[in-house]
Amino acid sequence: MNVDIYQPEYQYASGSKANRMRGFWLAAEDGLVAKSIDQLLIYIDTQIAVERLKAEDYSKDLIERARAISNRLAGRSVAKPSHAQVEKPSQHAAAGSPPNTESLKRLQEQLLQLHSLSPQERGFAFERFLSEVFELYQLAPRRSFRLVGEQIDGSFQLGHDVYLVEAKWHSQQTGQSDLLAFSGKVEGKAQWSRGVFISYSGFTPDGLEAFGRGKSTRIVCMDGFDLHCVLTHRLSLAEVIASKVRRAGETNEAYVSIRELFPSKAF
16 A cells, blocks of 8 residues: 555554554544455455455454445445446346366466566566456457557457456556556557456556546546456456446546446445
C-alpha cells in the first residue's frame, strides 16, 4: 500500500507492530483503512486456499465483521442492487468457466510469488501471469505486442469481441492519465475492439470520476481484489467481464467492484 507504518502519526502506545497497526487505523482516512482491511482479507483468503487451512483455523465471524467494517468505511452498499440480472449466467460462460481445482491453486501460488519480485521483474511477470490466466479460462490470449508508436500488453477473445489488455502492478493506484491513454489505444482500433485495464493496486476514485465524466467508455477495469476473487471463489472470468461490460453499458462506469456485481457472494 506504499505506507510507512513508522511515521510519527502512527505511533500508538508501545509502538509495537500491532500498536502501529492500531495507530494507522486510528489516524488514516477511512478509505485507506478500508483498503488495508480488504488487503488483509485477500491475504487470509488466498493463504487459506493455498495452504489448505481447515475451517477451524480462523474465525468466519471475525472475517464477516471485518468485511462489514470495510464496507462501512468505504461507503459501499451491501444491499442487492437493481442490476440483479448481472448474476445470471452469461452466454459466454462456457468459454470463461473456471479451470480445474489444481490449476486454480497453481495460479493462486504464482500470484503470491509475484509479491517477492522487484517492481520491474513483477511488471513483466504479471503480464505473463495474466496471459496464463486467460489461457486456462479458454479466452484465446495473445501476449504483448508492439504496433507503430504503442505497446499493447496482450489481448484475448470473448465471444465475438476482441479485448485489448493493459496490465499494471505499481505501488500507487492508477489515475486518469493512464485510463485515458489506454482508452485512446482501444478507440484507435476496430469498432468491435474493447479493453480491460487490470491494475493490481486499483484505481483512484478521482481518476475514475474524471475519466467517466462526459465521455463514453469502451474499457472496463479490474483490480487485485477482483482477480483474487475470481481465482479463490471459482468464478467464471467470462461472467465477471460480461457483468462489468453490462454495467458500463448501463452506467458508463469503467470500474465496478466485483462485490457490487455479485452481492450474494461472500467475498
